[in-house]
Amino acid sequence: MAGTAWRSAIxxxxxxxxxxxxxxxxxxxQEVSQVVGALKKESLQxxxxxxxxxxxxxxxxxxxxxxxxxAVMKIFEVAKAPIQWEERNVTAIxxxxxxxMIPPDAKESMDRNKIGLKGPLKTPIAAGHPSMNLLLRKxxxxxxxxxxxxxxxxxxxxxxxxxxxxxRENTEGEYSGxxxxxxxxxxxxxxLITEQASQRIAEYAFEYAKNNQRxxxxxxxxxxxxxMSDGLFLRTCREAAEKHKDVKFNEMYLDTVCLNMVxxxxxxxxxxxxxxxxxxxxxxxxxxxxxxxVTPSGNIGANGVAIFESVHxxxxxxxxxxxxxxxxxxxxxxxxxxxxxxxxHAQKIETACFDVIRDKKAxxxxxxxNSKCSEFTDAICQRVRELV
Amino acid sequence: TFDxxxxxxxxxxxxxxxxxxxxxxxxxxxxxxxxxxHVCELFRFCCVPVDFEVVDVxxxxxxxxxxxxxxxxxxxxxxxxxxxxxxxxxxPPSYKSRNNLLRTxxxxxxxxxxxxxxPGVRTRHxxxxxxxxRENTEGEYSSxxxxxVPGVVECLKIITKTKSLRIADYAFQTARAKGRxxxxxxxxxxxxxLGDGLFLECCKEVASGYPEISFESMIVDNTTMQLVSRPxxxxxxxxxxxxxxxxxxxxxGLVGGPGLVPGANYGENYAVFETGTRNTGKSIANSNTAxxxxxxxxxxxxxxxxxxxDYASMIRRAVxxxxxxxxxxxxxxxxxxxxxxxxxxxxxxxQSTGPRxxxx
Numbered sequence: 001m002a003g004t005a006w007r008s009a010i011x012x013x014x015x016x017x018x019x020x021x022x023x024x025x026x027x028x029x030q031e032v033s034q035v036v037g038a039l040k041k042e043s044l045q046x047x048x049x050x051x052x053x054x055x056x057x058x059x060x061x062x063x064x065x066x067x068x069x070x071a072v073m074k075i076f077e078v079a080k081a082p083i084q085w086e087e088r089n090v091t092a093i094x095x096x097x098x099x100x101m102i103p104p105d106a107k108e109s110m111d112r113n114k115i116g117l118k119g120p121l122k123t124p125i126a127a128g129h130p131s132m133n134l135l136l137r138k139x140x141x142x143x144x145x146x147x148x149x150x151x152x153x154x155x156x157x158x159x160x161x162x163x164x165x166x167x168r169e170n171t172e173g174e175y176s177g178x179x180x181x182x183x184x185x186x187x188x189x190x191x192l193i194t195e196q197a198s199q200r201i202a203e204y205a206f207e208y209a210k211n212n213q214r215x216x217x218x219x220x221x222x223x224x225x226x227x228m229s230d231g232l233f234l235r236t237c238r239e240a241a242e243k244h245k246d247v248k249f250n251e252m253y254l255d256t257v258c259l260n261m262v263x264x265x266x267x268x269x270x271x272x273x274x275x276x277x278x279x280x281x282x283x284x285x286x287x288x289x290x291x292x293x294v295t296p297s298g299n300i301g302a303n304g305v306a307i308f309e310s311v312h313x314x315x316x317x318x319x320x321x322x323x324x325x326x327x328x329x330x331x332x333x334x335x336x337x338x339x340x341x342x343x344x345h346a347q348k349i350e351t352a353c354f355d356v357i358r359d360k361k362a363x364x365x366x367x368x369x370n371s372k373c374s375e376f377t378d379a380i381c382q383r384v385r386e387l388v
Numbered sequence: 389t390f391d392x393x394x395x396x397x398x399x400x401x402x403x404x405x406x407x408x409x410x411x412x413x414x415x416x417x418x419x420x421x422x423x424x425x426h427v428c429e430l431f432r433f434c435c436v437p438v439d440f441e442v443v444d445v446x447x448x449x450x451x452x453x454x455x456x457x458x459x460x461x462x463x464x465x466x467x468x469x470x471x472x473x474x475x476x477x478x479x480p481p482s483y484k485s486r487n488n489l490l491r492t493x494x495x496x497x498x499x500x501x502x503x504x505x506x507p508g509v510r511t512r513h514x515x516x517x518x519x520x521x522r523e524n525t526e527g528e529y530s531s532x533x534x535x536x537v538p539g540v541v542e543c544l545k546i547i548t549k550t551k552s553l554r555i556a557d558y559a560f561q562t563a564r565a566k567g568r569x570x571x572x573x574x575x576x577x578x579x580x581x582l583g584d585g586l587f588l589e590c591c592k593e594v595a596s597g598y599p600e601i602s603f604e605s606m607i608v609d610n611t612t613m614q615l616v617s618r619p620x621x622x623x624x625x626x627x628x629x630x631x632x633x634x635x636x637x638x639x640x641g642l643v644g645g646p647g648l649v650p651g652a653n654y655g656e657n658y659a660v661f662e663t664g665t666r667n668t669g670k671s672i673a674n675s676n677t678a679x680x681x682x683x684x685x686x687x688x689x690x691x692x693x694x695x696x697x698d699y700a701s702m703i704r705r706a707v708x709x710x711x712x713x714x715x716x717x718x719x720x721x722x723x724x725x726x727x728x729x730x731x732x733x734x735x736x737x738x739q740s741t742g743p744r745x746x747x748x
Contacts, residue, residue, distance in 0.1 A: 188583070189582070192543075224485055283610065
């Protein structure tokens with residue numbers, strides 16, 4: 001049954017039992033699932049839904065951000081996806097006490113909606129405040145960065161059989177930002193590995209594997225050299241593997257993974273790793289399928305928050321010229337739909353996007369064609385209409 | 389207490405008596421011993437004036453006497469050929485990686501790996517020719533870790549100005565000596581501003597002294613992306629230890645795998661040669677399926693270092709011509725050839741090109 005039909009069935013059931021939906025006692029999604037019981041576990045019920053429409057916070061971003069966000073909204077409208085967008089801006093503002101933070105209305109919107117879609121944000125140099133991505137990460141405790149990399153049929157790269165997911169711990173590791181100058185000319189950077197963060201990411205990796213029908217999880221490490229830190233990470237991964245016996249688990253050195261990845265990427269499934277290795281490997285895998293312009297990405301946070309984003313830059317040189325490629329943001333939005341359980345709509349939009357790329361008739365410049373962004377978007381909309 | 393391992397104040401004279409060199413040979417684990425044997429066989433066959441002093445290192449022993457003996461032997465001879473020594477990463481941190489111990493004690497500060505597309509090997513990318521110069525003694529491999537609070541581990545990454553200047557200078561000198569035109573520094577200074585920032589500064593400082601060579605810098609994640617899409621844009625690359633690990637393995641994979649690329653570790657006074665990607669090959673040990681190319685090419689680098697250039701070129705030519713015979717390719721190249729067949733073919737090739745061999 002489509003999402004809307006499920007919801008009407010539940011609403012009717014509740015009405016029968018004398019529970020009200022409208023008015024000040026708004027029923028939360030969790031209460032619904034407890035009452036009815038056997039709702040499918042995979043679909044994460046969104047926290048805000050009114051008459052079957054999910055509200056999602058949209059952060060268009062800078063540069064080409066607004067155009068590609070418009071493209072995505074248009075495609076979603078044509079696909080009749082039950083999504084309502086709440087646009088917010090994130091520019092760093094200084095709160096009381098001088099601490100940098102994101103605007104309170106953006107924070108409130110995200111906390112309420114829990115799901116967000118974000119375009120590229122400008123990274124300021126010497127602006128006095130940390131990067132926006134870092135601020136968002138700290139504000140919502142986005143601990144897992146998930147990047148599914150699958151070869152796109154119409155966009156040829158030397159690697160044709162990639163189908164893996166990189167799950168990267170996003171809060172600690174080498175990127176703790178703790179550095180000291182010991183004496184003049186000697187610098188030490190501290191890599192922090194904690195049991196808590198490692199447990200969280202390992203748990204998430206196995207959950208993801210289970211929910212997305214993935215067969216195995218591989219922990220990537222360098223415990224031969226960094227015995228204690230990566231050793232701790234490995235131990236927590238092994239403990240999580242014990243709890244999820246239905247998913248295969250193995251461990252591999254970082255250098256072996258790199259070596260094998262460029263020779264035969266089809267042998268990898270889900271990869272889980274600390275921050276730095278994750279950064280390098282996820283970009284390596286993005287390169288295998290065609291670059292950041294076609295790679296989706298999602299950040300999972302505590303309290304059910306999830307922000308999906310395109311990881312490419314703001315491309316200020318082509319901003320406003322209708323030349324941008326919305327594929328990355330679109331595929332991230334599809335990932336978002338899957339996360340919310342709207343698999344039908346996700347499949348439709350994704351198929352339409354891949355069909356248009358395979359047809360090669362209306363590709364943007366970076367994909368090898370010379371169409372405009374709007375033409376590419378229209379082609380996808382047309383394909384969506386045909387698929388409905 | 390006096391640590392005899394670090395007593396390097398006296399450099400012995402080069403071991404060359406009667407025109408023959410003595411070279412330390414550390415077989416290591418996995419496929420190491422069989423490959424070392426093949427190198428000895430080939431050298432004897434070609435009448436190379438090198439004698440090997442074999443030092444076995446037992447990686448299962450907790451005591452470090454074995455590796456100390458190996459280090460002493462390398463100090464004595466100045467040059468070594470080594471296989472990779474297994475590190476069991478489930479042992480406690482008091483058991484240090486033997487390979488790392490060797491590198492840091494002998495101060496082999498530059499790890500050089502030359503990845504080039506070889507004829508006869510089919511890969512996704514063509515015309516790759518990248519020289520990777522990797523800092524080999526500090527960075528993330530300082531093995532300084534502690535657990536102040538249970539469940540919270542800190543690992544220190546050390547970057548020093550002296551070592552960064554040293555490796556940058558080595559990279560530029562190599563580039564100049566080999567007529568290379570571009571040096572790319574790989575870093576993550578946008579995140580690790582002080583550490584990698586210092587490394588980058590040192591590279592820029594050294595670059596200013598070599599005006600004929602262009603200098604560029606690239607962030608490591610972008611580097612890996614560029615490597616898998618357009619590796620032909622890179623020439624010489626210089627980087628700290630961990631990024632070097634990643635980049636050298638990616639490049640080795642791009643040109644055909646771990647069985648093809650030799651590696652060299654150079655220090656002020658010593659040089660140690662090994663396979664580029666430092667694998668033990670545990671799973672294929674003693675099955676006669678290992679690819680001897682990497683180890684044989686490493687032995688050619690060894691001969692070049694000893695200034696025995698004629699022998700080096702002769703063996704290198706033979707090895708590369710054997711690579712073009714696809715039906716002899718070993719399993720890692722997608723074939724079914726055996727190590728001994730490859731070696732036999734190399735010896736045939738050597739015999740047909742020069743007079744100086746033993747009878748077959």
